[in-house]
Amino acid sequence: MREYKVGVVGATGMVGQRFVSLLENHPWFRLTVVAASPRSAGKTYREAIGDRWAMPTPMPKAAADMVVLNASDVQAVAQQVDFVFCAVDMKKEEIKALEDAYAKAECPVVSNNSAHRFTEDVPMVVPEINPQHIEVIASQRKRLGTKRGFVAVKSNCSLQSYVPALHPLMEDFGVSKCLVCTYQAISGAGKTFETWPEMVDNCIPFIGGEEEKSEQEPLKLWGHIENGKIVSAQSPAITAQCLRVPVSDGHTAAVFVSFDKKPTKEQILEKWANFSGEAQALQLPSAPKQFLHYFEEENRPQAKLDRNLENGMAISIGRLREDTQYDYKFVCLSHNTLRGAAGGAVLLAELLAAKGYLE
Ligand SMILES: NC(=O)c1ccc[n+]([C@@H]2O[C@H](COP(=O)([O-])OP(=O)(O)OC[C@H]3O[C@@H](n4cnc5c(N)ncnc54)[C@H](OP(=O)(O)O)[C@@H]3O)[C@@H](O)[C@H]2O)c1
Numbered sequence: 305m306r307e308y309k310v311g312v313v314g315a316t317g318m319v320g321q322r323f324v325s326l327l328e329n330h331p332w333f334r335l336t337v338v339a340a341s342p343r344s345a346g347k348t349y350r351e352a353i354g355d356r357w358a359m360p361t362p363m364p365k366a367a368a369d370m371v372v373l374n375a376s377d378v379q380a381v382a383q384q385v386d387f388v389f390c391a392v393d394m395k396k397e398e399i400k401a402l403e404d405a406y407a408k409a410e411c412p413v414v415s416n417n418s419a420h421r422f423t424e425d426v427p428m429v430v431p432e433i434n435p436q437h438i439e440v441i442a443s444q445r446k447r448l449g450t451k452r453g454f455v456a457v458k459s460n461c462s463l464q465s466y467v468p469a470l471h472p473l474m475e476d477f478g479v480s481k482c483l484v485c486t487y488q489a490i491s492g493a494g495k496t497f498e499t500w501p502e503m504v505d506n507c508i509p510f511i512g513g514e515e516e517k518s519e520q521e522p523l524k525l526w527g528h529i530e531n532g533k534i535v536s537a538q539s540p541a542i543t544a545q546c547l548r549v550p551v552s553d554g555h556t557a558a559v560f561v562s563f564d565k566k567p568t569k570e571q572i573l574e575k576w577a578n579f580s581g582e583a584q585a586l587q588l589p590s591a592p593k594q595f596l597h598y599f600e601e602e603n604r605p606q607a608k609l610d611r612n613l614e615n616g617m618a619i620s621i622g623r624l625r626e627d628t629q630y631d632y633k634f635v636c637l638s639h640n641t642l643r644g645a646a647g648g649a650v651l652l653a654e655l656l657a658a659k660g661y662l663e
Contacts, residue, residue: 310334476575554637
């Protein structure tokens with residue numbers, strides 16, 4: 305695989321910092337540009353970050369001395385890179401306009417933002433689940449009038465634990481309905497305990513927009529392409545409650561599920577153990593070897609112990625048992641800023657590179 309020059313737009317934020325860390329030793333992608341708001345532009349990355357560095361590993365040396373560009377100077381960024389990752393905290397319409405501007409400057413965008421997730425010709429992809437959706441990029445390029453520019457997005461972090469667990473069960477058993485409660489880490493709001501002390505010893509029963517995303521986005525992932533657009537699936541019906549909990553990293557989900565054809569517990573465990581997707585088949589550098597890990601211990605998965613499994617890219621599942629109202633219930637966990645954000649986007653970019661979309 306050839307080397308690709310990469311920019312991170314929103315490089316100073318929580319997700320942006322993850323991108324900068326993940327790109328440090330990436331075999332295909334080399335960080336060449338960091339961009340953020342006008343507040344950071346013109347400073348070195350180290351100066352712009354100040355005391356905001358929130359990663360467990362030190363700031364990569366190569367990034368520290370880079371001068372931060374203004375993300376709105378699209379041409380200046382685009383001409384130095386083969387594609388950009390984007391994770392910015394701006395209004396939805398501003399994000400859409402910014403991402404479209406990069407795409408129209410023939411610079412592909414792999415985005416963490418939610419702004420374009422329901423644009424019909426923008427693929428929203430978890431590489432193990434719906435890699436075929438990247439084919440809709442041909443229609444998007446027609447609409448934008450571009451040769452190589454496009455926007456591809458990853459889905460919301462909350463669903464990255466339970467959708468992978470449900471997916472392998474759908475074809476043979478038909479998931480009819482699902483109730484999910486998520487317990488979401490504070491890094492999902494771009495925060496640490498230092499910057500959000502109110503979260504110590506606390507639990508907040510509201511995350512703006514999260515329940516709608518948790519219910520609707522899975523249906524786009526399970527949708528199909530028709531006439532150059534992605535048409536969302538009609539089922540399963542999902543209802544969600546999302547809570548913010550005092551955990552630094554790692555979103556947990558408690559899941560209740562019913563099937564058209566109720567499987568045995570052994571059949572479910574077998575499907576999880578044997579499931580792998582395109583990311584594993586293509587041996588993408590960030591793909592976990594075993595996507596779904598089942599823990600037999602009653603007190604697992606735990607955010608603190610299990611979020612970093614396979615570099616934070618695997619999904620942990622546990623406590624599968626029959627339920628009195630639904631067929632089964634279980635608990636799952638995924639790392640929200642790795643699999644759920646920057647890591648998931650890097651994996652998507654690897655899929656796009658492997659399939660020739662970044663040439
Ligand atoms: N955290 C997660 O787990 C997670 C998961 C999935 C998706 N996301 C999404 O990813 C995006 C970023 O989240 P985050 O948690 O990383 O946010 P964050 O820590 O608040 O960082 C926001 C970034 O956006 C930049 N920015 C703000 N205003 C800008 C402007 N006008 N022009 C250009 N850049 C601007 C900031 O630059 P300055 O430093 O210069 O202000 C910073 O780099 C959001 O859309 C969020 O919904 C986050």
